[in-house]
Structure formats: C-alpha cells, structure tokens
Amino acid sequence: MRKRLAFVLLLVARAVTAQSAPAQPAVLPNQQALAPRIPVRAATTRASGDTTGYWQQRADYQIVATLDERVGVITATGSLRYVNRSPEVLRELWVHQYLNAFRPGSRWSATDEREGRLRFQELRDPDYAYERFTSAPRVNGRTVTVEYPLSPDSTVVRLPLATPLAPGDSVTVEFAWTARPSTVPRRQARRGRSFDFSQWYPKVAVYDRDGWKPNALVPAGEFYGEFGAFDVTLVLPADQTVGATGVPVSGDPGYARVMAPGSERPRLAAQAYRDVPAATTVRVPTGYKAVRFIARNVHHFAWSTSPGFRYEGTSYVHAPSQFYRFPIWDTVSVHVLYRADAADDCSRASLSESAEKRCVDESLTQWQGGKALDQTRKALRWLEALYGDYPYPQITVVKRIDASGTEFPMLLMNGEATLGLTVHELGHVYTYGILANNEWQSGWMDEGLSSYQELLQAGDSRVLLAARLEMANDRNPSQPADTAVRRLRARLDSMSGEQATTVREGTAEPIGSRADLFRSFAAYNASVYDRGQSMYQALHDVLGEETFQRFLREYYAMWQFRHVDRWAMQATAERVGERKLGWFFDQWVQQTGVIDYALRAPVVRKEQVAGRFQWVVTAQLARVGQYRHPMPVGVRTATGWTVIRTDPLKDVQLVQFRLDEAPDALWLDPYGSTESPTARFYRLVLPTR
Ligand SMILES: [Zn+2]
Incomplete structure (x- = not known):
C-alpha cells in the first residue's frame, strides 16, 4: 500500500512539471478577447442548410482504465485515431482534460468565485479532481510537448503536430494518464466506493467549419464533440456494478448479481455491434474484473460505478419506422441503476436529519419497483414519436451522486427519476447527442429545445393550450372555465x-451569445433555457402544429450524427415550412426583444353584397416590440370566432374581415398562442350599428 502511494505521488510530481509548460498567450482559436458576441468570421465551408458538402472529423478511441478505489484514481492508457476530413491542413490538435475544471485554479473555480459560489476553490488534495498525463502523449509514435495555454486552468491542451495533417489523412495519438473525480459533487463526483466519471479522458476538441473549438470547462456550456467509436475496457474491483455509454461486450458489469426482485434479467446486447475488433490483452489484478464497452456514433463516453447499485432492467421493443443511413435496433436494452446504498450515501452528504431521510426515501421510492424503468420507456416512446427512432442498442439511467441530471450518449446520470427530468435528459440524447450542436455557442439549440419538448410532453405548451381553447370555441378564451388551464397559463404568462422585464431593464442577452460571455451563470440559464424554450414555442406557433412536428422529424432525419448549427436548423425549418425564416432566427438568436403589437382604429362597415348584408371589419395592426411575429387577430360574432394570421414582415398592416354576422369584438391573439407578454387577449369592443 505504501509503495503504491509513493508511486502515485511520483506521478503527481511529474504531472505538475508537465503542466507548467512554457507560457503561451491565453487566447484560444475563436476566443479572441474582443471577439464579438456573435461570431462573424466566415466559415471555411459555406454555411448552408445541406448536409452535402459539410465534412466532419472523426475520432475513435480505445481506452483501458484501471480504478484504484483506495485513492479514487483511474490509471489509463488510450489511443485516439483522428481523421482529418476537413479541406484544411491541420498543424495542431486540441484536447480537453475536463476533470481539471473541478479544482482550485481552474476557470470554473474563478467563475464560481466571481459569482459567489464555493465549490472547488478551496479543496485540497485528495478532494479536488484532476486529470494528468503520466507521460508525454505520442503522435504517430513521436512524443510531443503539450501546452496549457490557459494555465493555471488546465482543461485545454494544445498538441503541436510535427508533421502537418493533410486533408484525408489520419493520426494516432497515444495517451497515458491518471484521473480522479472530486469529493464535492458537480456533474462528476466520487464518494466512498462510488464514482461518476462524466469527464475522465483526453477529449479531442471539435474542428468544424469555423475552425478549432477548444473551450475551457466553465459552469455555462458542457459539450461539443467529434463523432466516432469508443472501445473502453474498465478494470474494476470484482464487486463493482458499472453503467456506461455503450454495450458491455465482454466481462460482467455486475447487473445480475444486484438485480432487484421482480426485474427482468439483464439483456446486455453484447452482440449488438458487428465486427467488434479482437480485445487487447489487459492486466487484471486479483480481485478485479475487466468489463469492455463498445459504443459507436457517439461523441462522448461516460460511466458510473458503485458496489451499492441495485439493478432493474427491461427491453424496449419498437418497429423502426424510417430508412436511416445507420443501423437501428428493434430492441433497446434499458438498464436502471439506483442506490441500494442510499442510507450510507445520504448520511455522507452532511444533510439535516429530515433531509437525509428524504434523500433515502427518494432514492428508493422514485426508482424501484420499475418506476424509473417506466419513466425511461415513456420518455423513449415520446422522443421517438417526436424526432424519430432511437438509434442506439441501449440506454442506461444511473442515480448519480450529484442532484439533477446530465446527459451522455446512451447514458443518463440523474439525481432523480422524475418523468420531467428523464424526458429532459433523454431528450438531450437526441439534441446534443445525435444532433450535436456546440453548447458553448448555441446552447439554445439543445437546452432550449429539450426544455420545450419537456413542456410539450407534459402538454404544457402555450401552442397546445391555444389549440384547446380554440376547440372549446369559448366566447371569452381569456377566462377559460377549466381552472387547470388557467393555472397553467398563469405560469406561462409569468x-x-x-x-x-429583463428586456425592458436591458439585462436580457441574446441566446446566441457565447456561453462564457454571459454576465453570469444565472443569465446564461435564463437565456439558453428559458428564452430558448420561448423561441421554440414561438417557432411552433409560426409553423403551426403539423409543420412544426414535420420540422423536428426532418431536422433529425437529415442531421443525425452531425454537428448542427443555427443554419442547419433554419434551413430545415424553411424547407419544411416553405417560407423564409431568417428574420425569425435573427431576432430570437442574435437579438433581444419582445413580441408586442397594437391594434388600432377599428372600423365596422355594413355592406350589401349580392342582396345580403356583410359586416366588414378593418383595423390597423402595428408592431410595437422589437420582435416580429405572425400575430393572430380574431373577431367574435354570436356563433363563434374567425381568426387570421398577419404578415410578420410588415410593421404596419391593415387587417380585414368579412362576416355574415355582426361582430362584437376584435381580439389580438385570442387564444394566447404567442409569446407576446402584452398582446394576449387584447381586445377592442366594436361599435355596434
Ligand atoms: Zn438540459
């Protein structure tokens, strides 16, 4: 034991030397200090809505990692095969060592300090997280000197390439490293013998049509990765139970041993992938086991392990409905791992007695007896209906040490097993995991959309509510009889x-701002989640129910396993919606504002047409707010409503209705479907004649 400790200390000393590499200017590509909030640099490949012509790099990993529980550290070796499919010659590679965010001196800690949160700033060894090379990485067999340009932050690493990497060529980079999560949980954690390795390996940064995208890991923004395959062998104490991205192709993840009464036997889907390469020889110490996972078409690999997990599993069977350019499995293995060691776990969390009891209760009641499995199945069914078939052979949901949830390909680390959280995080397996946007530049694309689809799943969208009100043909939809509807609308309105209010006070920021440039983490959340959600609500209202649904399915069908950006999404919405939507994305993504329109000068005329009377209602609709929207305007008669959509591109326009009955009121947004905080249910009582 002492010997082993001494060995670890030696590695620490070496790694420190490696990290105090020559000082570099602390500016990353695409992150100039004075970079505009919305990048305007021309892309190397023209941004178009088509997938054709937009190349994408490829990154395949092979990793063997051995966990030493006593010190909470993995010792790993791995290789990355990186294919340059871009039209440019690359002279460097950028990789991330993201566990280094969760320690003193990191940019993450600096952000927490600035915003008044205490997490990792004062942690000491062995409580903070780290990820360190134990020897210099080798590129095609030659060692390279790594650089940490953001030092003392060490989440971003530059690897100069001795030989430039030409278009179409590939390199193999070999890494050897150690890593451990922090004892303070935040998206990753370790506690006792339990480990959530959400970040843990040198992860290559994305090179896309705007160039390299390395990013220090800070609280705002999480992921942007290159697609590829992962072949990961985890060497763990034999009594550990492990859940991970990927299917276990050999070794025992431990599910059968800790299966809860009533659970189906684990279906490991070990044969899910064809042509799995022969395993490399792995040294497995006495009392340990090696579990090998394979995952394809993913851009991240995460895993959680604990001897205290309890297992429940089932199969989700579906009939693949579309033709895809990737394999679809008709049966998806669903694994749920929750904490049978909750009592121990909760007691370590320094909670009050009542909170500790709640922690234990929740840990079991929310998850066990098939409850978490049910939520996962429900979420899968919902998301398949919304976007399209689930394209992986497996989904694993683990109860992590931290609260709340984080999404990974084929794996959710969730603190709770509520339907809402499951729908949100599994939704991210689609938006971020499969439709892979850059969360540092466009978090609204996945956070906003996953928040909105969560609202849709619950039936809580303003657009769905408006459809219900329209069906009811109520004389006064602003005061619906249904109290549940009133309560929901009050929530959405607030x-x-x-x-x-934030727009009026000038504190709102465009949702397309770079994540680390938002004023604060709270401002980032308010924009990317809340305003993002409003944006999709507005898009839903602009496109209409059927077109919006088709838009989501086409967006998924066209862009799956690719990097997406605003242009990809806009092009799909324009094609499906058969209209230009630049104005919509410009205002919602790059500007701040509200939808605010005014109805003015109503006139009612009675005309005789072909021997019958008609009532002609005219009024002027003027845009008052910064945002445009095809505002609905409605007129009410004794028998019901006539509602029209106006032109979003006109600042002032005439609205006109021809009716066979006398109108009594003219309403702006009669069903409350728009995101306008002022226009909803605004009405003008019409002069009767
Ligand atoms: Zn989210």
Whole structure:
C-alpha cells in the first residue's frame, strides 16, 4: 500500500512539471478577447442548410482504465485515431482534460468565485479532481510537448503536430494518464466506493467549419464533440456494478448479481455491434474484473460505478419506422441503476436529519419497483414519436451522486427519476447527442429545445393550450372555465412576463451569445433555457402544429450524427415550412426583444353584397416590440370566432374581415398562442350599428 502511494505521488510530481509548460498567450482559436458576441468570421465551408458538402472529423478511441478505489484514481492508457476530413491542413490538435475544471485554479473555480459560489476553490488534495498525463502523449509514435495555454486552468491542451495533417489523412495519438473525480459533487463526483466519471479522458476538441473549438470547462456550456467509436475496457474491483455509454461486450458489469426482485434479467446486447475488433490483452489484478464497452456514433463516453447499485432492467421493443443511413435496433436494452446504498450515501452528504431521510426515501421510492424503468420507456416512446427512432442498442439511467441530471450518449446520470427530468435528459440524447450542436455557442439549440419538448410532453405548451381553447370555441378564451388551464397559463404568462422585464431593464442577452460571455451563470440559464424554450414555442406557433412536428422529424432525419448549427436548423425549418425564416432566427438568436403589437382604429362597415348584408371589419395592426411575429387577430360574432394570421414582415398592416354576422369584438391573439407578454387577449369592443 505504501509503495503504491509513493508511486502515485511520483506521478503527481511529474504531472505538475508537465503542466507548467512554457507560457503561451491565453487566447484560444475563436476566443479572441474582443471577439464579438456573435461570431462573424466566415466559415471555411459555406454555411448552408445541406448536409452535402459539410465534412466532419472523426475520432475513435480505445481506452483501458484501471480504478484504484483506495485513492479514487483511474490509471489509463488510450489511443485516439483522428481523421482529418476537413479541406484544411491541420498543424495542431486540441484536447480537453475536463476533470481539471473541478479544482482550485481552474476557470470554473474563478467563475464560481466571481459569482459567489464555493465549490472547488478551496479543496485540497485528495478532494479536488484532476486529470494528468503520466507521460508525454505520442503522435504517430513521436512524443510531443503539450501546452496549457490557459494555465493555471488546465482543461485545454494544445498538441503541436510535427508533421502537418493533410486533408484525408489520419493520426494516432497515444495517451497515458491518471484521473480522479472530486469529493464535492458537480456533474462528476466520487464518494466512498462510488464514482461518476462524466469527464475522465483526453477529449479531442471539435474542428468544424469555423475552425478549432477548444473551450475551457466553465459552469455555462458542457459539450461539443467529434463523432466516432469508443472501445473502453474498465478494470474494476470484482464487486463493482458499472453503467456506461455503450454495450458491455465482454466481462460482467455486475447487473445480475444486484438485480432487484421482480426485474427482468439483464439483456446486455453484447452482440449488438458487428465486427467488434479482437480485445487487447489487459492486466487484471486479483480481485478485479475487466468489463469492455463498445459504443459507436457517439461523441462522448461516460460511466458510473458503485458496489451499492441495485439493478432493474427491461427491453424496449419498437418497429423502426424510417430508412436511416445507420443501423437501428428493434430492441433497446434499458438498464436502471439506483442506490441500494442510499442510507450510507445520504448520511455522507452532511444533510439535516429530515433531509437525509428524504434523500433515502427518494432514492428508493422514485426508482424501484420499475418506476424509473417506466419513466425511461415513456420518455423513449415520446422522443421517438417526436424526432424519430432511437438509434442506439441501449440506454442506461444511473442515480448519480450529484442532484439533477446530465446527459451522455446512451447514458443518463440523474439525481432523480422524475418523468420531467428523464424526458429532459433523454431528450438531450437526441439534441446534443445525435444532433450535436456546440453548447458553448448555441446552447439554445439543445437546452432550449429539450426544455420545450419537456413542456410539450407534459402538454404544457402555450401552442397546445391555444389549440384547446380554440376547440372549446369559448366566447371569452381569456377566462377559460377549466381552472387547470388557467393555472397553467398563469405560469406561462409569468415566465414570458419575466423575460419581458429583463428586456425592458436591458439585462436580457441574446441566446446566441457565447456561453462564457454571459454576465453570469444565472443569465446564461435564463437565456439558453428559458428564452430558448420561448423561441421554440414561438417557432411552433409560426409553423403551426403539423409543420412544426414535420420540422423536428426532418431536422433529425437529415442531421443525425452531425454537428448542427443555427443554419442547419433554419434551413430545415424553411424547407419544411416553405417560407423564409431568417428574420425569425435573427431576432430570437442574435437579438433581444419582445413580441408586442397594437391594434388600432377599428372600423365596422355594413355592406350589401349580392342582396345580403356583410359586416366588414378593418383595423390597423402595428408592431410595437422589437420582435416580429405572425400575430393572430380574431373577431367574435354570436356563433363563434374567425381568426387570421398577419404578415410578420410588415410593421404596419391593415387587417380585414368579412362576416355574415355582426361582430362584437376584435381580439389580438385570442387564444394566447404567442409569446407576446402584452398582446394576449387584447381586445377592442366594436361599435355596434
Ligand atoms: Zn438540459
């Protein structure tokens, strides 16, 4: 034991030397200090809505990692095969060592300090997280000197390439490293013998049509990765139970041993992938086991392990509905790992007695007896209906040490097993995991959309609510009889009201701002999640129910396993919606504002047409707010409503209705489907004649 400790200390000393590499200017590509909030640099490949012509790099990993529980550290070796499919010659590679965010001296800690949160700033060894090379990485067999340009932050690493990497060529980079999570949980953690390795390996940064995208890991923004395959062998104490991205192709993840009464036997889907390469020889110490996972078409690999997990599993069977350019499995293995060691786990969390009891209760009641499995199945069914078939052979949901949840390909680390959280995080397996946007530049694409689809799943969208009100043909939809509807609308109204306040006060920021440039983490959340959600609500209202649904399915079908950006999404919405939507994405993504329109000068005329009377209602609709929207305007008669959509591109326009009955009121947004905080249910009582 002492010997082993001494060995670890030696590695620490070497790694420190490696990290105090020659000082570099602390500026990353695409992150100039004075970079505009919205990048305007021309892309190397023209941004178009088509997938054709937009190349994408490829990154395949092979890793063997051995966990030493006593010190909470993995010792790993791995290789990355990186294919340059871009039209440019690359002279460097950028990789991330993201566990280094969760320690003193990191940019993450600096952000927490600035915003008044205490997490990792004062942690000491062995409580903070780290990820360190134990020897210099080798590129095609030659060692390279790594650089940490953001030092003392060491989440971003530059690897100069001795030989430039030409278009179409590949390099193999070999890494050897150690890593451990922090004892303070935040998206990753270790506690006792339990480990959540959400970040843990040298992860290559994305090179896309705007160039290299290395990013220090800070609280705002999480992921952007290159697609590829992972072949990961985890060497763990034999009584560990492990859940991971990928299917276990050999070795025992431990599910059968800790299976809860009533659970189906684990279906490991070990044969899910064809042509799995022969395993490399792995040294397995006495009392340990090696579990090998394979995952394809993913851009991240995460895993959680604990001897205290309890297992429940089932199969999700579906009929693949579309033709895809990747394999679809008709049966998806669903694994749920929750904590049978909750009592131990909760007691370590220094909670009050009542909170500790709640922690233990929740840990079991929310998860066990098939409950978490049910939520996962429900979420899968919902998301397949929304976007399209689930394209992986497996989904694993683990109860992590931290609260709340984080998404990974084929793996959710969730603190709770509520339907809402499951729908949100599994939704991310689609938006971020399969439709892979850059969360540092466009978090609204995945956070906003996953928040909105969560709202849709619950039936809580303003657009769905408006459809219900329209069906009811109520004379006064602003005061619906249904109290549940009233309560829900009050909640949605207060959210858009809050957003309008931030716009009025000048504190709102465009949702397309770079994540690390938001004023604060709270401002980032308010924009990317809340305003992002409002944006999709508005898009839903602009496109209409059927077109919006088709848009989501086409967006998924066209862009799956690719990097997506605003242009990809806009092009799909324009094609499906058969209209230009640049104005919509410009205002919602790059500007701040509210939808605010005014109805003015109503006139009612009675005309005789072909021997019958007609009532002609005219009024002027003027845009008052910064945002445009095809505002609905409605007129009410004794028998019901006539509602039209106006032109979003006109600042002032005439609206006109021809009716066979006398109208009594003219309403702006009669069903409350828009995101306008002021226009909803605004009405003008019409002069009767
Ligand atoms: Zn999210």
